Each structure stands twice: as structure tokens, then as C-alpha cells.
Amino acid sequence: MREVVAGAVISAGRLLLARRTYPPEVAGLWELPGGKVEPGETRGGALERELAEELGIEVAAGEQIGVGVPLREDLSLVALAATLVAGDPRPTEHSAVCWVDADALRQMAAAGELVPADAVWLDDLAGLLT
Numbered sequence: 001m002r003e004v005v006a007g008a009v010i011s012a013g014r015l016l017l018a019r020r021t022y023p024p025e026v027a028g029l030w031e032l033p034g035g036k037v038e039p040g041e042t043r044g045g046a047l048e049r050e051l052a053e054e055l056g057i058e059v060a061a062g063e064q065i066g067v068g069v070p071l072r073e074d075l076s077l078v079a080l081a082a083t084l085v086a087g088d089p090r091p092t093e094h095s096a097v098c099w100v101d102a103d104a105l106r107q108m109a110a111a112g113e114l115v116p117a118d119a120v121w122l123d124d125l126a127g128l129l130t
């Protein structure tokens, strides 16, 4: 069983979203950025590494948000809160990033613009932003 960890990075009352480029089913949709936890890593350590690699930012990982979401039989997704410590996100693997408040997040969800697994956390995320 492997885990994917996603970060709810909040800065100045806004949540960081990143637009995926692959696989085709989710290309163009927005996600909480993250990636797979490697053997021997903690969830928090994996998140801090992934966001440094993918976006060039330093974050401090915090508590889990919402429920875990099964992605496949052998893969599950968890979200952790994270605070931005340093840097300005510059996507290397995503096509764009944006910062959203609760209203914008809800509008994107209603328009089907979020990765489906991440949309499960809509109320949890909106609650962090209000």
C-alpha cells in the first residue's frame, strides 16, 4: 500500500492550487500539490520534499485535513495542512498555480475544475479559509 500526500498550503488567508498536466483524465484540473510518500519518509517529510521539487517553496507540514481518499486498490491520498515558510511557487511540473479564497474554491469545485479526489475535501478546505 502506497500513499500520496497533498498539501493545503495557506498563506495570507488563501489556498495554493496547482494545475495538473497528466494523466489525461485529470490534466487541466486543479489540485493540492504533492506526491508519493517514498519508503522511509514521513508524510510530512514527503510533502516538504515534493513541494520543494515541484514548486521551489519551503513549507512546514502540519495536521491531516479531512478523510483519506482511496485512489486505487494499492494507493491512497491524504491531505496535510502546511504553512509557507519561504519562496514564491513556480511550477516545474504543473502548468500553473493560483491562490484562492473560499468563494473562489467553491466556484471552481462547482465548475468541475478540481481533481475529483481533492473535491472530497471542499468543506474542510473552505473551513480553513473562513
Ligand code: 523
Residues within 6 Å of the ligand: 004, 005, 006, 031, 032, 033, 034, 035, 036, 071, 077, 115, 117, 118
Ligand atoms: N493525486 C490526486 N490529488 C492530488 C495529488 C497530489 C495526487 O488525486 N492532490 C493523484 C494523481 C495521481 C497520483 O495521485 O494519480 C500520484 O500523484 P502524482 O503524480 O502527483 O505523484 P508523484 O509525482 O509522486 O508520482 P509519479 O507521477 O508516479 O511520479
